[in-house]
Amino acid sequence: MVAQITTFAFHGVDAQPVTVQVQLTNGSNAFTIVGLPDKAVSExxxxxxxxxxxxxxGLPVKRITVNLAPADLPKEGSHFDLAIALGLLIEMGAAPNDAAHGFAVMGELGLDGSISACAGALPAAVAANAMGLGLICPEASGPEAAWAGGDATILAPKSIIQLVNHFKGTQVxxxxxxxxxxAAPAIPDLVDVKGQETAKRALEIAAAGGHNLLMVGPPGAGKSMLAARLAGLLPPLSPAEMLEVSMVQSLAGLLEGGRLTRARPFRAPHHSASMAAMIGGGMRARPGEASLAHLGVLFLDELPEFAATVLDSLRQPLExxxxxxxxxxxxxxxxxxxxxxxxxxxCRCGYGKASGRACGRGPNCEEVYQSRISGPMLDRMDLSIELPAVTPADLAAPANGETTAEVAARVAAARSAQSDRMNTQPTNPAPSPSNAAMSDADLAKFATPDQEGTALLSRAAEALGLSARAYTRILRVARTLADLDSSDGVRRRHVAEAVSFRRRSDPGAPLPAATTSRIAS
Known part of the structure; x- marks a missing residue:
């Protein structure tokens, strides 16, 4: 007889079913695990x-063979322990033959017989539910697995003895x-940021359409303050989005006690982060900061200080x-x-040419410093703003700007308009969550400007030498501006404001007067 237990191997957010086959045979005393196990599984x-x-x-004096099928699928992690132990209990007669019938099993064992928490309980529960199976998982992972919903039964024992007693009927x-x-964590209020009205406008547009934003300015201009307040402007996650985000966090072991939140992720890695830390990788190919920020915000402060290879590795995910x-x-x-x-x-000295300060690093400090960021990476920034230094008059003035709640209400209305517009399309199987993620077909249908706006965009593309990507990103920003304006169509004023946020190849040099007049005319 061969005991067979269902468990899962995780590849990305997908939980692929694995059958744990346990067999006891006569022969030399040995305990062998086959089926491409990694070090953690072998241990x-x-x-x-x-x-x-x-x-x-005690284990019988027999040859114990454990096969993890399919044998050509790599198996990683310690969550196979409980499935192997349960298979042995069935083979030894210590548990009923049908103990694991209708269940998938996962959990790490302690030396005292306890069952420890393991990453991936939520995607495992979702996959088991889709297969019509229940899930046996550690007690500490039970609240997380219970979020999967459905009619499947979830058992969360604290130890092996509890599980065996449950199967024997002596314990339920x-x-x-x-x-x-x-609840969402407390977010500092936008009213605390003094001055920088243009930056606040750009932040509102970025929140309303999910657009990428680059802020360039001297130290103390308020760049980090603005970024920290973005989370308060974003709408909460929908139930489907919350489940999607939580599955990634589950694989990373970030769902302590099964606690979920509808607040969008906000990740701010240090500029010393490696490529594996940023996009994922390592021995077990864990999710990186880019995936942990899924459906949320990835904030990169001191952008040129990141390694060039790390920044360029984000170009594909952004697309x-x-x-x-x-x-x-x-x-x-x-x-x-x-x-x-x-x-x-x-620049490296912090202030740049526009400040009028003398730079001790030479006249080309600004160009050298900003050249650390590749052109294709800058081309993916929908909005780019230059923040001036905050004046003493701004600092002395009382805080009388708009609050986070006031701006968030406009952002929510714009996001609602985007959702309603996409949900009315019966042929669209996966509605875009924001204008920034709108498909090309939807972009042509909903973001084509009026005649004056089209003419203005054509002149801007010619004068500024815009790439095809920059052209379409201006249309996306213009569509967001129209949503904030409660406008059904994209007008010339929306295109003009969107163009004003595009970054030029030489940000320190103003546009020639002839070029400015051609765009405006």
Whole structure:
């Protein structure tokens, strides 16, 4: 007889079913695990042996073979422990033959027989529910797995002895309840930012359409303050989006106690982050900052200080909305549709040419410093603004600007208009969450300007030498401006404002007068 237990191997956010086959045969005393296990899976032999001994069960003096099928699929992680132990219990007669019937099993074993929490309980529960199976998982992971919903049964034992007693009928395990839905953390108010009215306008546009934003300004201009207040302007996650984000966080082990939140992710990695930390990777191809910011914000402060290879690795996710981590024998895909917010000083000395200060690093300090960011990366920034230094008069003035709640109300109305517009399309199987993610077909249908706006955009594209990507991104921003203006169509004024936020190849040089007049005429 061969005991067969269903569990999962995680490849990206996908939980692929794996059958754990356990067999006891006569022969030399050995415990072998086959089926492409990694080091953590191979070490399950000792954890299982010690855990069973802790509850008074010794392994028989037989040849124990554990096969993880399909054999050509790499198996990583310690969550295979419980499935292997349960298969052994069935083979040894310590658990009923049908103990695992209708269940998938996952969990890491402690040497004392306890079942420890493991990453990935939420995607495992979703996958088990789709297969019509229940899930046996650690007690600490039960509140997280319960969020999967459905009619499937979830058992969350604290130890092996609890699980065995449940199967024998001497103890009943109650199904776990979902973890708490936490309120969004307190966000500093936008009214605290003094001056920088143009930057506040750009922040509102970025929040309303999900657009990428680059802020360039001297130290103390308020770049980090503005970025920190963006989270308060963004609408909360929908239930479907919350589940999608939480599955990524579950694989990263960030859902403590199964607590979820509808606040959009806001990730701000240090500029020393490696490429693997940014886009994902490592021995087990864990999600990186780009995926942890999925459907939220990725804030990169001091943008030129990041390694050039790290910044350029974000170019593909910014276009496709996902990250593909390639390995020699398999590929892992993680979602990564994030909104990029970046901040930087104009040069190494911090102030740039526009400040009028003498730079001790030479006349080309600004050009050399900004050249660390590639042109294709800058081309993906929908909005680019230059923040002047805050004057003493601005600092002395009382805070009398708009509050976060007032701006967030306009952002919510614009996002609602986008959602209503896309949901009315019966042929659109996956409505775009924002104007920034709108498909090309929808862009042509909903963001084509009026005749005057089209003429203005054509002149701007010719005068500024805009790429095709920059051209379409101006249309996306213009569509967002029209939504903020409660306008059904894109007008000339919307195109003009969108063009004003495009970054020129030489940000320190003004446009020639002839070029300015051609665009405006």
């Amino acid at each position: 399950a032999r000792e954890r299982v042996r010690a855990a069973l001994a802790a509850v008074g069960l 395990l109650s199904p776990p309840t979902p973890g708490t839905l936490e 496709t909305g996902d990250v593909l981590i390639a390995r020699a024998n398999y590929h892992v895909r993680y979602p990564a549709r994030f909104q990029l917010i970046a901040a930087m000083n104009p």
